[in-house]
Amino acid sequence: MNILDAESDRSNRLLRALMRMPVDMTPVWLMRQAGRYLPEYRALRAQAGSFMNLCQTPELACEVTIQPIRRYPLDAAILFSDILTVPDAMGLGLSFVEGEGPRFAQPVRDRHDIARLRAPDPFASLRYVLDTVGRVRRELAGLCPLIGFSGSPWTLATYMVEGQASDDFRRVKGLLFSDPAALSDLLSVLVDAVTAYLNAQIEAGAQAVMIFDTWGGSLAAHHFLRYSRDPMAAVVAGLNRSRDGVTVPVVVFTKGGGSWLPALAETGCDALGIDWMTSLAAARAATAGRVALQGNLDPMALYAPPARLKAEVEAVLADFGEGSGHVFNLGHGVRPDVDPAQVGVCIDAVHAVSRRPLR
Amino acid sequence: MNILDAESDRSNRLLRALMRMPVDMTPVWLMRQAGRYLPEYRALRAQAGSFMNLCQTPELACEVTIQPIRRYPLDAAILFSDILTVPDAMGLGLSFVEGEGPRFAQPVRDRHDIARLRAPDPFASLRYVLDTVGRVRRELAGLCPLIGFSGSPWTLATYMVEGQASDDFRRVKGLLFSDPAALSDLLSVLVDAVTAYLNAQIEAGAQAVMIFDTWGGSLAAHHFLRYSRDPMAAVVAGLNRSRDGVTVPVVVFTKGGGSWLPALAETGCDALGIDWMTSLAAARAATAGRVALQGNLDPMALYAPPARLKAEVEAVLADFGEGSGHVFNLGHGVRPDVDPAQVGVCIDAVHAVSRRPLR
Numbered sequence: 128m129n130i131l132d133a134e135s136d137r138s139n140r141l142l143r144a145l146m147r148m149p150v151d152m153t154p155v156w157l158m159r160q161a162g163r164y165l166p167e168y169r170a171l172r173a174q175a176g177s178f179m180n181l182c183q184t185p186e187l188a189c190e191v192t193i194q195p196i197r198r199y200p201l202d203a204a205i206l207f208s209d210i211l212t213v214p215d216a217m218g219l220g221l222s223f224v225e226g227e228g229p230r231f232a233q234p235v236r237d238r239h240d241i242a243r244l245r246a247p248d249p250f251a252s253l254r255y256v257l258d259t260v261g262r263v264r265r266e267l268a269g270l271c272p273l274i275g276f277s278g279s280p281w282t283l284a285t286y287m288v289e290g291q292a293s294d295d296f297r298r299v300k301g302l303l304f305s306d307p308a309a310l311s312d313l314l315s316v317l318v319d320a321v322t323a324y325l326n327a328q329i330e331a332g333a334q335a336v337m338i339f340d341t342w343g344g345s346l347a348a349h350h351f352l353r354y355s356r357d358p359m360a361a362v363v364a365g366l367n368r369s370r371d372g373v374t375v376p377v378v379v380f381t382k383g384g385g386s387w388l389p390a391l392a393e394t395g396c397d398a399l400g401i402d403w404m405t406s407l408a409a410a411r412a413a414t415a416g417r418v419a420l421q422g423n424l425d426p427m428a429l430y431a432p433p434a435r436l437k438a439e440v441e442a443v444l445a446d447f448g449e450g451s452g453h454v455f456n457l458g459h460g461v462r463p464d465v466d467p468a469q470v471g472v473c474i475d476a477v478h479a480v481s482r483r484p485l486r
Numbered sequence: 487m488n489i490l491d492a493e494s495d496r497s498n499r500l501l502r503a504l505m506r507m508p509v510d511m512t513p514v515w516l517m518r519q520a521g522r523y524l525p526e527y528r529a530l531r532a533q534a535g536s537f538m539n540l541c542q543t544p545e546l547a548c549e550v551t552i553q554p555i556r557r558y559p560l561d562a563a564i565l566f567s568d569i570l571t572v573p574d575a576m577g578l579g580l581s582f583v584e585g586e587g588p589r590f591a592q593p594v595r596d597r598h599d600i601a602r603l604r605a606p607d608p609f610a611s612l613r614y615v616l617d618t619v620g621r622v623r624r625e626l627a628g629l630c631p632l633i634g635f636s637g638s639p640w641t642l643a644t645y646m647v648e649g650q651a652s653d654d655f656r657r658v659k660g661l662l663f664s665d666p667a668a669l670s671d672l673l674s675v676l677v678d679a680v681t682a683y684l685n686a687q688i689e690a691g692a693q694a695v696m697i698f699d700t701w702g703g704s705l706a707a708h709h710f711l712r713y714s715r716d717p718m719a720a721v722v723a724g725l726n727r728s729r730d731g732v733t734v735p736v737v738v739f740t741k742g743g744g745s746w747l748p749a750l751a752e753t754g755c756d757a758l759g760i761d762w763m764t765s766l767a768a769a770r771a772a773t774a775g776r777v778a779l780q781g782n783l784d785p786m787a788l789y790a791p792p793a794r795l796k797a798e799v800e801a802v803l804a805d806f807g808e809g810s811g812h813v814f815n816l817g818h819g820v821r822p823d824v825d826p827a828q829v830g831v832c833i834d835a836v837h838a839v840s841r842r843p844l845r
Contacts, residue, residue, distance in 0.1 A: 297789065344763060348762075404703060406708070
């Protein structure tokens, strides 16, 4: 029996919804569901010493991935990792400074730096991620699917050129304006790197993959198409989208991309992540049912009184409306100081409100 | 002769374009055109002692407003002031901490704080703004029009509740979720305050007014309509939109509002500000020519090599395309360390590229 045959099983709901097939209730997972708001995560994080050690030790990364699945009736696990593992594997030297976020020891500043870059072989330098994927699949034993992920080429490029988080993207936009050919070369290497990385995750067992375009929303519309959307489309075109005869759906999420959804659907992905500023009804109309939609509760609603949180969950479900093709999620990640009980209220409300009789 | 009769005059271009009337070339002004990137501003700022003193001394605020008009062939002056003068006049005690931005000594946290608030009489507590408006009009002597402005009710509410700038709007969204009636009461007072303030600016001589909804883009779509769009529509409905028989156009600008443009056009405004992430062609299609559009060069393009900056200006003009109803601007303010020569390159390029023969 194809694992996607049943409509009513926690193991199938996410993948069916991403392929716009009917489900018994709306599947739900939350960005950063494995993370600091969970006391069991904080305990393991303390034990690991550093965040990078947590990511790079398959036993620990697997445990962190599974922690929220034990606690909540989530419909998917998402690989615990960081979007910057790929540039780290390219030799940029990733570290995390407490309270300051990621930092590269060797940022990429000009065409000479870019000319030296090579797409890493994920089976060599990112072996730890693939080992984590395999281990998680074995631990989950079919309970729910595992989602793999990568940063988008543009988003990786922003960190690689800036060297750290930025609020104005001055260096990477400086490169865009002063040497667009060099930026295109950088993105081209990153298309190869991200494609190989996601294909390796699929080979290792990831049942769906998501491309996080965290900073696509910083670009002017015409630059977005060229420097963020087109590279993502090239990645999607290069993915092995089925494994053992089962489709591996691809989700593309550009935060702040609400006015570019038709252009994003043209990447060839199966689903689009939707931030909380974009109405799901409007997103559905703009994409004319060509893709599934994943989102989009405001992460701040997790601080609301429980009755109000439930009402906000209902509003998201009602905004999407009837029919197939919705995966519930936040519009961005769970914040570190959210009460874990509130996450439970949210997940339970999604299932309770969306439960529908099987035909 | 009505001052709007001629198509070819620096005194008319902006107002005609905001009313979608033909012009000889696309008018241009830049958000934060009066500000820190100008050495003459920095000299006056040092002389004033504090930023608040600069805002509150009409002689100085007038001089700062006019500085960029002397330097560049801009098609409009914009009042030099701060969006937080209204809450300051409501008794919240505004100050600016160097490098940290605005801060209120008495933030508004709950329904009890809100119940004590009254819309200020602009002719009393905001007299200094109106005196500046009158003084600028006399100094400009018809050379170009003066734009007045205010923060939107929602944007003012965010600062009043947070007490300072915020990146997650946790307190004001906390109020939205836990006591929406109190938030509505706050917005209701702010609608009255902003309406009276803009009408007073119009009475004092402002020839167009702009509502800056800097933080509307932080809201979920359904909350945006209720807590930001609707209050702005109430303000627009209460404005005196002509003075001495000449229309006073109203511009509404929600940063990050690119997917809500049809809803924003329903405020009844004459023009919409457009951020750089939104294509002007898409904005024009979405609003079906019902409003003029103001924007939308990426502010980071002012760091580009001059030839590339010109190409980016051309791309913005081409994106809008033929026909009336475009005011060139940035998608956000001029940054403090921009080279003033680059601002000149930008303004000259707008005029040179868009110059068209008079019919």
